[in-house]
Amino acid sequence: MKELFSRDAGRSLARFLPAAAWLPAYSLSALQKDLLAAVIVTIMLIPQSLAYALLAGLPAEVGLYASIAPLIAYALFGSSRTLSVGPVAVASLMSAAALGQVAAQNTADYLLAAMLLALLSGLFLFLLGVLRLGFLANFLSHPVISGFITASGILIAFSQLKHLMGVTAHGDNLPELAHSMFAGIGQINLYSLALGAGVVLFLIWSRGSAVRVLQRLSLSKNTAGLIVKAAPVVGVLATIFLASGFDLEGKGVKLVGEIPSGLPQLVWPNFSLELVQQLLVPAIMISIIGYVESISVGKTLAAKRRQKIDMNQELIGLGAANMASGFSGGFPVTGGFSRSVVNFDAGAETQLASVFTALGIALAAMFLTPFLYYLPKATLAATIIVAVLSLVDFSILRKTWRYSPSDFFAVLVTIVVTLLFGVEMGVSCGVLASIVLFLYRTSKPHIAEVGLVEGTEHFRNIQRHQVRTLPQILTIRVDESLMFSNAAFLEERIYGDIATTPEVKHVILMCSAINEIDWSALETLESINEQLRASGICFHLSEVKGPVMDSLSKSGFLDMLSGKIFFTQFQAFTTLRDNLDGC
Template identity: 45%
Template sequence: ANFLSQAVISGFISAAAILIGFSQVKHLLGIKIPQTESFLSTVTAIFQESPHLNGITLILGGLSIALLLYFNRGLGQYLKSRGIPESIIIPLTKSGPLIVVIASSIVVGLFHLDQSFGVKVVGEIPKGFPPLTLPNLDLNHLQLLGTSALAISFVGFMEAFSVGQFLASKQRKKVEANQELIALGSANITASFTGGYPITGGLSRSVVNYSAGANTGLASVITAVFLMLTVLVLTPLFYYLPQTSLAGIILVAVGNLLDFSTLKRLWQYNKLDAMTWCGTFVAVLFTRAEQGIIIGVFISLLLHLVRTSKPHIAIVGRVGNTEHFRNILRHPVTTCPHILAVRVDESLYFVNTKYLENYLLKLVTEQKEIEYLLLVCSGINLIDGSALETLQHLIDDLKGMGIEFYLSEVKGPVFDQLEKVGFVDKLGRDRIFLSTDQAMKELSQRV
């Protein structure tokens, strides 16, 4: 889950919102289109069937959306201007979906719009609970379905976690990935005894829940209790519930998830992150949701490699008479022409060490008076095996050019690793300084 960056999550949520929105258009227009997972096929089918739309269905869906938007945006301001207490305003404004469901069902039932004008309704819903059964653990089935089951569990968790993290960020809360995994696993094991669908955190249902003002898991418990009562005794009441009203509820809910403001902010701050957002968005929109989010993760990792392949390298000098050393391009500093002090602001690994080696060799080739090269390691948290090999080759090349190599401000874990493989003794402990200030003072005396 740590590989799901904010750009990946935001791009996935925005594209998924569009997919869900277009999947509801057929109910809003009262048209029939074939079931497809392709966004382009869905859009094409909608345009082809749009001349056959049901006007009454469209009007009913449009009124549902208008009522929901008024409850979300206008009603609260109106009630506040009339001096209504906040404790009353909040439940009233959040009751929009419930009122839409009740009102539209009454209208369709009273005027028989399903029979007279072909308005599609939910229809007959079976009563009661599914029977408890033992899951089939046949070995042949396990071999046949094992790979698919792993893929479903992986994608289901990623979708649930990304939706949860996105909604939690709106309230400045955190989602624990391990706890989410345990919860989803427990729920799916339980569902296997009732023949249920694989359980995950659905985007549309989560957003409707969030839009209704849910803040804790108690909302889901209350929902479950009401679902139990509904399945047992209230299913006949939903016969006349028009599908267009349900589509309106979902469209209004997912409309709030279009997160293009994040794309704008990322483009201004870091264009590589913006590219990750766009890549995830396009992948989810034009492939499938599970493939899209995996593609987004790979794009994010690839761009991370690109970003770290050319680490920031600064030539540093002393700031006044202090012990501080800063970039010569940013601060007025004092340098010594015979000492080249370079700070690398990135861990060294196989992707970027050749770039560092070429950069340093080019500097010492251009500045013939350099006698000492000091590598400031304050920004280096790791030196992998490939980087260490490159570093040793660099030291040998510098030695052949008559230039001595030194280190300063090596972090403890990095020093331990270097010491473990004998690099410290080979270089010489006297060539590794605790601070850059100490190194520059001693090397300046030698000059």
């Protein structure tokens, strides 16, 4: 009994703290793999963290702060064993757009707003997780999200050109950025441009040809791939050497400058209710996009190891990570695609790899920041540009055009709105497009008239197959649950078919794909039944599922049904074929 109680207690604890499920069985082999993965991810994450902080309009050290406490918080509460959280490009861009509306950059108010944005995002995600509302993410169309991320990638890359060229530019959308940069084209710093362009070319080369070069040196493809992930660090070190050795600061190249050493302090930010109201909607938008991106990466990696993740627990884990970021001077974070893949490929077994990564970032924040003074902003801009190139995927337009014009239109509108009006309007448009697509599809379910396939007991669409039908029997199959949004569509279809076939004496509603009938749809069925009865037509149901039959029985609908309930469609057809005149 005591053992059983302990086992149940352990399962309950593991539901709230997933780390409790794998920590008791943690091995030396797993420790070695996690340490190796942590070293590789730390090397990759340092320049990324600095770059994404600047993308969000924040001091570089804030990127380091957002890569320490959040990783530890997610390691405790997250359900994925290999997802790596931290600052990411899209969330950073969305943060910059939101923060720019409430405070000026390089001010204490701007940093305070960033911390509050992370807290609000975390609280929203945590609340959704506690209420078990992870399923809401399913209502966001993935093609629409892909379109938004593609447009965001273009905006991010374009916004970094100013650092690459060494000019002053501003704007939250493509027209503003283009106009601003064109106006400052005469101020281009050739040293900054040469430095940034060189890093871009080097990083692009490292992604393509470097792996083949390393393989010629007898390294395995996997090892070569992991080494190439450290290419941004090589770019950072090389440009720091050039900037300090050739006094590029004196030649107008903008540097990161002095970065305070030390760990972030845990603080409770002082904020006003007005600021909360201003940042609440942007925080929700960032949370939604971040969660969808994170859950997609987490599911993909978990499937490769035959593991699974809990969507509701992921909300709690990401919520905890964002709250930890807010309390430690950071900004919104989420699961990053590139660093999670690197973490996975490096052999990470558990979330202790992320804890070790956080310790590595903490050591960097304490001891390495003085060496980053001469880091050119053009280098970080180049790192961002190359990183976001993988986000840009225009093939989604071609794929959706071929498969679904409605999806294509939703993706196209999302991309255009994001580019022309900014990320806030873009994500709002994306959410709206997803909802509209869902409502459109549920309001017009696939409805087919079916007939008997000769020599079988199967019934198929008369438009697709050679089938047998009788003019006196009309069989309609609805491939969707009946709800308030689509019941009228079914009613119109039945009346339309009867109007074109006056010989009809029996109408059979084939319910094999109907999983639920809500009250509005039930009232519509009652109306159909009465209208058909008044016209001398019998209304029948076939292949009704158990839960649906239970609901219909409770409502009293079966007592007023003019026709019968048949177990199979074949039984309905053969029975009524022999009795075409009566019910």
